[in-house]
Amino acid sequence: MNGVHDFGGMHGYGEINPEKNEPVFHNEWEKRVLGLFVPIMAASGMCVDEFRAQIELMGASNYLETTYYEHWLHAFEKLLLISGLVTEEELRSGKASMVDPAVSPPVTVSDIPVITATGSSARRDATVEPKFRKNDLVLVRNEHPTHHTRCPRYVRDKIGQIDRDHGVFVFPDTAAHGNGEKPQHCYSVKFSARELWGDKAPEGDSIYVDLWDDHLILG
Amino acid sequence: MNGVHDFGGMHGYGEINPEKNEPVFHNEWEKRVLGLFVPIMAASGMCVDEFRAQIELMGASNYLETTYYEHWLHAFEKLLLISGLVTEEELRSGKASMVDPAVSPPVTVSDIPVITATGSSARRDATVEPKFRKNDLVLVRNEHPTHHTRCPRYVRDKIGQIDRDHGVFVFPDTAAHGNGEKPQHCYSVKFSARELWGDKAPEGDSIYVDLWDDHLILG
């Protein structure tokens, strides 16, 4: 979707202002949100693409006025409601109205070292032919889907060059909506700054964007 | 500037929901804001392009969370502060700290019928050659200026066709920043919906956008 989250090339957000000696967390609640990611994704069976899609659906000014971990909190609540694991009333009251006996056991302390050190790769073993090879010129499809996509607006309808083939990965544009993993090759595509931003951009500079077979056509 | 105000093609703002039997104004203060436009523009000597530029600089979430007449109010305050006609303290207190004797007399009741019925055309008599003719194919420059521009992002780097030449008009991209009126031809440029939004757009539909010579190159 063409949402406000798709920040590349936007103006008006001001200076960057890094914080000196920034702590890992600024509040206790931020820690809990970070810590809840793994258990909630495990319990709900949702994938990271579904998680990101929920954040993008927050509403523009809500998205802009809230922080990173508030975005996460929003997505947790939505994913849990969608999966039927909690109700609105439970989220309001903080009290479980009923305990579903059928759920699998939660992630435990002893699982954490393995889970954090392993993660969950989106790489797939499926044998899928790549549509492009290194150095191929590619045109990014001029698509404006209303669903989740990892193809940012600023590269659409632009010509780039395949820099490297990362291999076969889950396709988030379908996986985010329960439409299957549709594994396909994901590439790093190199765009000249001038192709993206016009003649005033410095000549030699470039931007590398990871895109999938379904985003590209031969340029 | 690539700001949130540049709404064309964005997703996530929901349904339109027109109000049945909508009144002209919803509040008394909205009336005052509407009524102040002419007197303030006359007093400050600012042009509508400077007015729009101020609205676009509101900040993204501020812009999204406030209404049309709040946008106007914001621009009034900024333009009056920039022109030195009021101070921050005066806007806070509602009391004039000093009255400048040099100002010209305000717009009066007897001026209103003429002013409203005449307005202030941005058309200029200057003899400027048009760069394009009807039916010429044109490419919209791929420019991403941080200043005010009336060239929306969704047509940049796209090919259109000159539908009609409106004549010579003030160029807002410079006029908004005190960089002169730079009068030049303004055209209605026709874009096919497919050129802008891709193959899924209906075949015959088109979008007409008014653009100036400086936005275009021969396609």
Place this chain on the structure above:
Amino acid sequence: MSDHESDHEHHHANSRPLSEVELRVKALEQVLTEKGLVDPDAVDAIIETYEEKVGPRNGSRVVARAWSDPEYKKRLLKDGTSAIAELGYSGIQGEDMVVIENTPDVHNLLVCTLCSCYPWPTLGLPPVWYKSAPYRSRAVSEPRKVLEEFGVSLPTTTEIRVWDSTAELRYMVLPERPSGTDDMDEEALADLITRDSMIGVERLKPIVKGAS
């Protein structure tokens, strides 16, 4: 109460309380008045103009005339500004007018994606939905869905033309004259013509004789 009403323009619940806005407006007008920069009576006169005198009835008269007088219609489509001025409508936000004609094969729709430009002298001040993010964002990229939300379903054979008012030209749609109106005079025709039909989010219905 008036606070609640203004929520029509808000997309989110946690917007600023209006009393703050009211205070800002009051302070602004007061300071400018004290300084002799603004005459509040002039402000009243402008409000009265746009609340009572200038509105879509003006545009309806233009359309009714065009339907009734083929020569006027020619002038209107060729030079909107002066043809509209013939009926006495001109000025702010209508200094340079362009009138575009709906036909059985072409439907026109107006929008201003960058702000909320609108032809004041003929249509009055714009409604809230026209100024809203949903309309401004979607009218150019999915006009058919937008039209459906307004109850207008057009076949794919009808060409849709969306006009984005990015310059100081102000557009107005000349709707098709509905069937069943042959014996109506200009005043009766003007009664049929809605604001929305001149923005392009409505198609006027045929008049069925004998129907109430």
Place this chain on the structure above:
Amino acid sequence: MSDHESDHEHHHANSRPLSEVELRVKALEQVLTEKGLVDPDAVDAIIETYEEKVGPRNGSRVVARAWSDPEYKKRLLKDGTSAIAELGYSGIQGEDMVVIENTPDVHNLLVCTLCSCYPWPTLGLPPVWYKSAPYRSRAVSEPRKVLEEFGVSLPTTTEIRVWDSTAELRYMVLPERPSGTDDMDEEALADLITRDSMIGVERLKPIVKGAS
């Protein structure tokens, strides 16, 4: 007090009071715990992992090894994931790593314009500025201005490459080894290497012998 600190991530003053957020987080964790879906001790263990064990020191060790061992560097640039795993760093948000090398002629910069993807196993959790609208919007369109705000001024002869993490690959910059570090061992080298140099918003300074 802690409310005030969190304003670092806010761009506007009138954001929601944090107490509301705290209540939501508490309610969420409580319900999930009661339902047996979450074990709070596991939550604690994750927090401890990312607050105390995983951070940019990991990345520094990878870089120091690459500077010290040409064969390791080759493996690192060819298959980042397995070379980094040799040092024991792997897992969430670093499942598939790509390491890109700065040279005298090429400077690399990382960003995630669509969300805030970042290589956790080597750099820890991302700083607030990396997740902010200003960085995410500007890094791809005006990287040189962004770098100047970080105090890095590069000649036009230096090619800038910006890497937008739009997929599940996680990038890490291999900074240039500064001059004056020839006789340093890996541990001493690791001390020089900053998080920002591995994101690409910093160039490491040459070490001047005898300077304090």
